[in-house]
Amino acid sequence: MDLKAPRWTDALVAGALLALSVLWGVSATAFQGLNHRPMDVLGWSLVVAVIIPLMWRQRYPRTVLWVIFVAWMVFAGLGYEATPAMLALFVALYGVASYTPRAVAIRHGAVMLGLMMGWTALGIATLDNVHGWALIAEPVGMLIPFLLGSTDRKRRQRLGELEVAHARREQAAFEAATDAVRAERARIARELHDVVAHEITVMTLQAEGARRRVKDEPEVAQALSTIAASGRRGLEEMQRMIRVLRASEQEAAERVDHDKVVAGAHGAMRAPLRDELAPMPSLAALPGLVKQVRDAGLSVTLEVSGSAHVPAGVELSAYRIIQEALTNALKHAGTGATAQVTVNRTSDAVRISVEDDGRGTPTERQRVVGGQGLAGMVERVQALGGSLSHGPRHGGGFQVHAVLPSDDDQISEAANAAGREAS
Numbered sequence: 001m002d003l004k005a006p007r008w009t010d011a012l013v014a015g016a017l018l019a020l021s022v023l024w025g026v027s028a029t030a031f032q033g034l035n036h037r038p039m040d041v042l043g044w045s046l047v048v049a050v051i052i053p054l055m056w057r058q059r060y061p062r063t064v065l066w067v068i069f070v071a072w073m074v075f076a077g078l079g080y081e082a083t084p085a086m087l088a089l090f091v092a093l094y095g096v097a098s099y100t101p102r103a104v105a106i107r108h109g110a111v112m113l114g115l116m117m118g119w120t121a122l123g124i125a126t127l128d129n130v131h132g133w134a135l136i137a138e139p140v141g142m143l144i145p146f147l148l149g150s151t152d153r154k155r156r157q158r159l160g161e162l163e164v165a166h167a168r169r170e171q172a173a174f175e176a177a178t179d180a181v182r183a184e185r186a187r188i189a190r191e192l193h194d195v196v197a198h199e200i201t202v203m204t205l206q207a208e209g210a211r212r213r214v215k216d217e218p219e220v221a222q223a224l225s226t227i228a229a230s231g232r233r234g235l236e237e238m239q240r241m242i243r244v245l246r247a248s249e250q251e252a253a254e255r256v257d258h259d260k261v262v263a264g265a266h267g268a269m270r271a272p273l274r275d276e277l278a279p280m281p282s283l284a285a286l287p288g289l290v291k292q293v294r295d296a297g298l299s300v301t302l303e304v305s306g307s308a309h310v311p312a313g314v315e316l317s318a319y320r321i322i323q324e325a326l327t328n329a330l331k332h333a334g335t336g337a338t339a340q341v342t343v344n345r346t347s348d349a350v351r352i353s354v355e356d357d358g359r360g361t362p363t364e365r366q367r368v369v370g371g372q373g374l375a376g377m378v379e380r381v382q383a384l385g386g387s388l389s390h391g392p393r394h395g396g397g398f399q400v401h402a403v404l405p406s407d408d409d410q411i412s413e414a415a416n417a418a419g420r421e422a423s
Helices: 010-027 041-056 062-076 084-099 102-126 134-213 218-263 283-296 312-332 364-366 373-384 409-420
Strands: 299-305 336-346 351-357 387-392 398-405
Touching: 010 041, 010 084, 041 062, 041 084, 062 084, 062 102, 084 102, 084 134, 084 409, 134 218, 134 312, 134 364, 134 373, 283 312, 283 336, 312 336, 312 351, 312 373, 312 398, 373 387, 373 398
Parallel strands: 299 336
Antiparallel strands: 336 351, 351 398, 387 398
């Protein structure tokens, strides 16, 4: 057996018990019983042999128990009077019950009890100073530390199981968040692909048309032909990339959906608010979204102000952010709750506000646990260089505020261009 250094707590226990035994021996010298052997060098050596093994009671509980038991049996068999050192036997028994499997502890405890009671029965039969009540006191005395040790072992096992379960939940939450972010990023990229593809198509068609009109200028025609060819190649590359993104999105979305189903009844609540086969939504689709949420049981009011032009990508992200915020409100706000959606379109940004009175869950932590909608909002806002704030609302409820930059005011540009042409 590779003997390891004792733990300092066990060393303190052994030292304290040894000091208590010494003090007892010094104070009890004058009134030790006449029927007991007086303490001598051998007696004190046996006391040390009984106590010192306690320094390794956590590392080698079974060995410590039997070393102490044998030393104590020799001490008692030689006729020495009982000392506080006997407590070492009960501490060792507690260690076996606490630090070994239950079956092992019961086996060692039963064997030791049998030997102790047999030894006591022999003393009752041969000696006058051993009383019969010892046959009752010994099992009761052994049962107490054994039960205490067993209870402590069960408590540590339960704590260990809780720690493992907590670590698994954290890992599952991290994986779910990662899958949700990956699915949302793939979704954003796919949706933005449709927007960018439209712009590239327009650019390519314009370049082709201009090339045909400048046939008498070879250099310009060549440059326009190069632009058109580059546009077509770009579209082809985007089509190949989007196939990869669709596969990634589908895989991540399936994992997210699976986590929702496992999590409980709320797992299917987000599905009615998403239709992957529908055309890309815009701010014009908000009334339909609000109606859908109302039909699901949440009272929602919608207010849209401003008439500035908003790029398609910004409109799409604005719609998705409102969709996610309403989905979270539907899941967490509680029965009888209301929500308000406010959208303000200006020439430089789209400002979004979604608030509910949130009677169901008042804290942000409760609102976030179990869902990854906020992670998707963050991804969309970061992709556009905007800002997002969310948290508990004063007076109860939850609020989401987002600002999406929009510096593509094509209406003003067209009006300016028309003015220049007229002048």
